[in-house]
Amino acid sequence: MVWTSLYVQTVATVPNRPHISPHGGHAVHRKARSRTPRTLKVLAVAGVLAVAALAVPAANAANEPAPAAAAAPAAVPAHAVTGYWQNFNNGATVQTLAEVQDDYDIIAVAFADATATAGQVDFTLDSAGLGGYTDEQFRADIAAKQAAGKSVVISIGGEKGTVSVNDEASANAFADSVSALMDEYGFDGVDIDLENGLNSTYMTQALKSIAGQAGDGFVLTMAPQTIDMQSTSNEYFKTALAVKDILTVVNMQYYNSGSMLGCDGQVYSQGTVDFLTALACIQLEGGLDPSQVGLGLPASPSAAGGGYTDPAVVNDALDCLTQGTNCGSFKPDKTYPGLRGAMAWSTNWDASSGDAWSKAVGPHVHGLP
Numbered sequence: 001m002v003w004t005s006l007y008v009q010t011v012a013t014v015p016n017r018p019h020i021s022p023h024g025g026h027a028v029h030r031k032a033r034s035r036t037p038r039t040l041k042v043l044a045v046a047g048v049l050a051v052a053a054l055a056v057p058a059a060n061a062a063n064e065p066a067p068a069a070a071a072a073p074a075a076v077p078a079h080a081v082t083g084y085w086q087n088f089n090n091g092a093t094v095q096t097l098a099e100v101q102d103d104y105d106i107i108a109v110a111f112a113d114a115t116a117t118a119g120q121v122d123f124t125l126d127s128a129g130l131g132g133y134t135d136e137q138f139r140a141d142i143a144a145k146q147a148a149g150k151s152v153v154i155s156i157g158g159e160k161g162t163v164s165v166n167d168e169a170s171a172n173a174f175a176d177s178v179s180a181l182m183d184e185y186g187f188d189g190v191d192i193d194l195e196n197g198l199n200s201t202y203m204t205q206a207l208k209s210i211a212g213q214a215g216d217g218f219v220l221t222m223a224p225q226t227i228d229m230q231s232t233s234n235e236y237f238k239t240a241l242a243v244k245d246i247l248t249v250v251n252m253q254y255y256n257s258g259s260m261l262g263c264d265g266q267v268y269s270q271g272t273v274d275f276l277t278a279l280a281c282i283q284l285e286g287g288l289d290p291s292q293v294g295l296g297l298p299a300s301p302s303a304a305g306g307g308y309t310d311p312a313v314v315n316d317a318l319d320c321l322t323q324g325t326n327c328g329s330f331k332p333d334k335t336y337p338g339l340r341g342a343m344a345w346s347t348n349w350d351a352s353s354g355d356a357w358s359k360a361v362g363p364h365v366h367g368l369p
Helices: 004-015 038-052 133-149 170-183 201-216 237-242 275-284 311-323 347-352 356-366
Strands: 081-088 106-114 151-158 191-194 220-221 249-253 291-296 339-345
Touching: 004 038, 004 081, 004 220, 004 237, 038 081, 081 249, 081 291, 081 356, 133 151, 151 170, 151 220, 170 191, 170 201, 191 201, 201 237, 201 291, 220 237, 249 339, 249 347, 275 311, 291 311, 311 339, 311 356, 339 347, 347 356
Parallel strands: 081 106, 081 339, 106 151, 151 191, 191 220, 220 249, 249 291, 291 339
Antiparallel strands: none
């Protein structure tokens, strides 16, 4: 068939975007990016060539299959659950992306790696650590999750991440390399989980550039530590406010923290409903839209050094913030029914505990009014 031969030829001849090596050896070119999965892009191109280049007669063209429709990216649900998927084995259950629990709406692939070039990042699948999981399977699983209505983003940073974006050059390198990974793997966006400092001016510049290259359907998430969101003068909080027009959700890490101040000036201990509600209040009253605020928690006691919170307490905090019920000693002056939801570190640690976290928190988030 003409369609088959053209499809094969197009797959063979459409160039891949240059891959950025860990040593930063290849140039990256900016371009506007469709959110359509790569396979569908190729089929669409083949359809155009079949009609325009070969001018198939109408009688024959009528018998040919129609080109595949371009798939629009799935919108993030109004109430969503984010989960980090580990591209490494640290003792938690090893998963393929396909095995990530269905309650997760946004899947953050952890993590991209810093290269020798300031600001630049790259990603390499840990096939050996993941039991022989191949790059081809990984890419197919991304597309399958997206077809199921999920968003898959590439996460930058983590506890050991050392990505530095603090000048014009590093901002450009960051933006171009993240955009290249989005093109290469089909990621829907990026997660900022930098725990070693952040420059709001240049990170804002980089994120705006990525969003401009990404086009419709871009997903931007953040996972700051509690100390990063105590004040709107903090660089992380300033960044969140500066990119509010493109920001999907901030899932602050309510763990590995110790006691912190709530929006009422009182000190609250991690692991309690008051810790979640009083600290979320700072973001909600500090300028973020409720839809841009989520509660980030460990999925099991083994997932963090401290701050594990029983899923029932997480659900109580969600109810307190959205409906004014099940609060502790702290009760917000108003409710925030548009609150986005919750996040877990990680889907792997969740699996290690028999999916206890996602089975309890997932349906609760999705059932919020």
